Amino acid sequence: MFENVIEAMVDAVLVVDVEGRVTLANTAATSITGYSQEELRLTPVAKLLIDDSSGLRTVVRRRIEEGDVMRREESWLVAKSGARVPVSITGSPVLRPDGGLEGIVLVARDVREIRSLLADKEAEIQRRTLAEDALRSAKASIEEQLDQSRASLLLAERRATLGTLAGGVGHELRNIAQIQVSAVDELQTALAAGEDVTALAREVIGDLERVAEHITAHGQRLMQLARPGPDRVAPIDLSAVVRDVIAMLRGAGKLRRVEVALSMTDGLQVTVNRTRIEQIMVNLVVNAVDAIGEDGGTITIDVQSGADPTRVVCSVTDTGCGIPADQIDKIFEPFFTTKPEDRGTGLGLPVAREIVQTYGGTLNVVSKVGVSTTFTFDLPR
Ligand SMILES: Nc1ncnc2c1ncn2[C@@H]1O[C@H](COP(=O)(O)OP(=O)(O)OP(=O)(O)O)[C@@H](O)[C@H]1O
Ligand SMILES: [Mg+2]
Known part of the structure; x- marks a missing residue:
């Protein structure tokens, strides 16, 4: 047994x-x-x-x-x-x-079988550990690559921003130079005709002063590109700025074919850099004039207190060609233009939007092809 x-x-x-x-x-x-x-x-x-x-x-x-x-x-x-x-x-x-x-x-x-099972298990654990290590180091290298890409993206963005800003300043200097050229033209013509230029000089001297202010401010801005610092700001009446800009553009002969209608509440103050706001207005009004073209039309500028009373809302409406739906998303992109090369750089709107945004506002557009276009921006009071 x-x-x-x-x-x-x-x-x-x-x-x-x-x-x-x-x-x-x-x-x-x-x-x-x-x-x-x-x-x-x-x-x-x-x-x-x-x-x-x-x-x-x-x-x-x-x-x-x-x-x-x-x-x-x-x-x-x-x-x-x-x-x-x-x-x-x-x-x-x-x-x-x-x-x-x-x-x-x-x-x-x-225990051979158990041993070999154990050995298999150990090999498996070893293999997994190695795989995990490989994964960890792959992840680390991907993160490193990502950091590098981020850094170079930042650099590219900075370069693009610098390019856009420099272009923006150039754009504005060209706009403003036109005002000076036409003022000087008018004076020269009057002088050549032997007219008394006293009255005319009195008229254009304000424009020329404004042009000088713009050139100075933009010179400053170019220097700021290298070493950025804050813009000098002061409380200003937005309606007064609009009136000055319209007078300046009229003086430069820009408004010959358009009727300008102002619908503004006076005394709405915004704390901004005056030259920057003038720059926005010049860009919007010149665009409106271009959109209206040879046949003539109306530009309506509206300055009112916003639905939120701590904000001022300004809109520029023209009865021009309008913006096709497939272009409306692109017009704020730098260098997007539908104008001939010698006339448009495509920087007016992106620069205007950038300025509005630095003051905590927004710039938007509504347009109906063949009927009208309205650009609206708001600023804190
Ligand atoms: N009021 C408007 N009506 C119709 N189209 C407009 C109007 N404003 C802008 N656009 C369109 O948006 C484009 C971009 O405008 P933006 O001011 O940025 O550049 P631009 O006027 O073409 O050139 P720049 O202002 O640099 O001289 C214009 O080329 C035009 O096609
Ligand atoms: Mg423009």
């Missing part, structure tokens, strides 16, 4: 006597070690067990001497081929009826 049980076990069973020799081995023991049962019989257990790491032989001997139960130990069985088979061993004493020690039963479980 006892032998049948031993035989049926999947684990290798070796019964060892007090001399340390195998007295009984089951089939599992023969198949693990490659020895026949006859060969195993009386073989010293020391020959079958390796104890370099666990000192198992010593342990077995001591257990045999002391008749103790041996708990699970990791060790190797040495096969006939010399191969080492990893096993997990437990040992129990076999006692004689008088209580004396007869030997020990060693049960060795073949």
Whole structure:
């Protein structure tokens, strides 16, 4: 019965006597070690067990001497081929009826499969760790690339902004030069005709002063491009600015074919840089004149307190050609123009919008082709 049980076990069973020799081995023991049962019989257990790491032989001997139960130990069985088979061993004493020690039963479980499963698991963990490391370093390098792209984008943006600003200043100087050219023209013509220019001089001198102010302010602005600082601002009456701009443009002969209707509440003050606001008005009115073209039309300028009473709203409406739907999103882009190269640079609107935005306002457009166009901006009071 006892032998049948031993035989049926999947684990290798070796019964060892007090001399340390195998007295009984089951089939599992023969198949693990490659020895026949006859060969195993009386073989010293020391020959079958390796104890370099666990000192198992010593342990077995001591257990045999002391008749103790041996708990699970990791060790190797040495096969006939010399191969080492990893096993997990437990040992129990076999006692004689008088209580004396007869030997020990060693049960060795073949752990090759478990080991290889464990090794697979470890390899898997190792592989995952490596993959995670690779992922981490890939992520780091992507972040680095992203930082670089961000930095170069910033640089490109700054360059584009500088270009646009420089273009904006050039644009304004060209606009304002036209006013001076026509004033000087008028004076020269009058002088050549031998007229008394006193009255005319009195009329144009204001325009020329304004032109000088603009040139100075824009010179300053060009210098600010290199070293930006705040614009000088002061409270001004928006309606007064509109009137001055209209007078200036009329003086320059820009308003010959248009009727200008003003619908303004006086005394609405905004705290801004006057030249900058004049620049917006000049741009909007010159655009309106261009849109009206040769046939003539009306420009209506409206300055009112906003629905929000802390804001002033100004709109410029013309009865010109209007803006087609497929262009309306583009007109605020720098360098978008539908005008001949010598007439338009496409900077008027983007610069005007930029100025309005620096004061915390917005500049928007509504247009109906062939009917009218209205540009509206608001500023804090
Ligand atoms: N009042 C308007 N009516 C119809 N189209 C307009 C009006 N204002 C602007 N546009 C359109 O928007 C474009 C861009 O205007 P923007 O003032 O930015 O540049 P521009 O007038 O073409 O050139 P620049 O102002 O630099 O001399 C114009 O070319 C025109 O097609
Ligand atoms: Mg323009």
